[in-house]
Amino acid sequence: MNALLLGLADDELVLGWRDSEWTGIAPMLEEDVAFSSIAQNEIGHARALYQLLGDNPDALAFDRPLDEYRCAPLVELRLLDWARTIARRWLYEVADEIRIAALMEDGDPAVAGLAAKINREEAYHRMHAEMWHERLRETPQFRAAVEELWPYAVGLLPEGQRDELAARVSLPLPGDSLLLGKERGAHTDELAELWDEMTMVRRSAPAGAQW
């Protein structure tokens, strides 16, 4: 299985799940709508990517043991404040744009075609992230959040794409010691809790149940 695509799919699923946690409790009603819609669309991207990787997207999304998920630690974090949530959305979208652009050049037309479709839709997520970045960029809370999450954002991308990310957000690449536990392949404790919740209903019913 294509590890790069599986990583992307798992990122979108888990981030969609995390973003959906703001539904109903965002600081303003319009953001309840925005986060719910973004979450739904990210999960739609995960579904489309899983569909490309195997015949049963649900099985890929929910039937794997925890250690087989390929999401990056950035998306796993349960962020309970708005500045950190927005910092993650902004860093994620900048990084995501770089890897999606690379996939649009993929030799497999199915991969390139789906990446182009995802890219069209992500344009709206990027606008949202950019809008909030403009609004919060000078605040101490947001700066601290970016500083904290920056090594995690670097951990989203393979090494060959990291220089471009650093250039786009005007931050220096962190040293190896700062990346420890924050790169793809490592998992945070928060993922275990999320996995338990996310797969609970499916695990509660025997295989083949009809919903």
Place this chain on the structure above:
Amino acid sequence: MVTAAQVWEAFEQIPDPEIPVVSLVDLGVIRSVDVSDGHVRVEFTPTFLGCPALEVMKQALEAKVSELGAEPDVQVVQDDSWSTDKITPAGREKLRAAGFAPPPPREASAPKLVQLQASVHRCPYCGSTETKLENIFGPTPCRSLRWCESCRQPFEQFKTI
């Protein structure tokens, strides 16, 4: 034996599950219909990948083909071939009449926030362009929310894809 023209005609009767004033043909999401030996192969493109109605649309297409006495083979094409530019002129008019502002045309580059914020988008109720962006997002992934300063009410604007 069923013909492709009959299949297209039947598909015109399938309403969009979220916005039933337009059909799947009006939306332009059916890319091709191929009929051979009682088998009907349909290529269908999602609007947004996060569209919750995707599975419902696929099932409706399959059911319609079965009603015509043929064997359906509905393929979901996950590429960039659908655009809001494929919504037919009749479909755009039906959307407007139902209070959904049709999408602006797709441009070569990705849409920008500043374009959404510009007051060029026309209110579907009163026709005024004195409208402002309330939310890039709306009740479904394909829509955003705007406010009309002239007739003082919110409306939904289709996003360009």
